[in-house]
Amino acid sequence: MSAKYISRISLRSISLCSILLLLLASPVFAGTGTFGSYIGVDDGGGNTFYGASQPGSNFLTAFDGHGLGTYTVGDSLLLSGAELLTWKSDGGDVTNAFVSYNVHLNSASAGTFNTVNVSWTSNSPLNDAAGNTFSGSGDQKWANINLTPDLMSGLGAGSYEVEVYFMATTNEGDRYSNNGGSNYVATFDVNAAPSGVPEPAALLMAFAGLLSLVAFSRRRR
Secondary structure (H helix, E strand, C coil): CCHHHHHHHHHHHHHHHHHHHHHHHCCCCCEEEEEEEEEEEECCCCCEEEEEECCCCCCCCECCCCEEEEEECCCCCEEEEEEEEEEEECCCCEEEEEEEEEEEECCCCCCCCEEEEEEEEEECCEECCCCCEECCCCCEEEEEECCCCECCCCCCCEEEEEEEEEEEEEECECEEECHHHCCEEEEEEEECCCCCCCCHHHHHHHHHHHHHHHHHHHHHC
């Protein structure tokens, strides 16, 4: 056997050993992600959850594409609930959760999103908003929404869209529940306030004027 052939075998063996050592020395990659989300809305009758990303066999009405109803200027429509389901494994860690929303006219594009913190609620086993049970060892539920913003604040008459997405921060980077990047989008309409209904301030002025007339009439007698 020639020295040149032996040298080739030795180099090949060294290369294979080097690759094996690198594989053994490489860390096991951690795992994190989201697997479910729900959106809560309150139009005055209490919180109602809608499905965003629905992971179980029990389903709620889907938020995406849903018509939330018709309202009048001055009404309230609260973002009253948010729930994000996350998982972690092999050293992965989910550190926080958020829900972001934007309200805009149907004819306009979404502008800057507002973000609300959603605090941790429970570890596995857990039940989601639709009543499904999950028991994965790293499953977590985030459902304590810190604020309940009014989605109709400052809106005039028109047809609107409300876009929502979720984000979880992890030690591996951010993880999203965002309908594949299209967000979860529901619609609602806002009508102008009836012009025939006097404003409270106008009623007070009219009442004050009536009292003045009564007082003037008594003085003349």
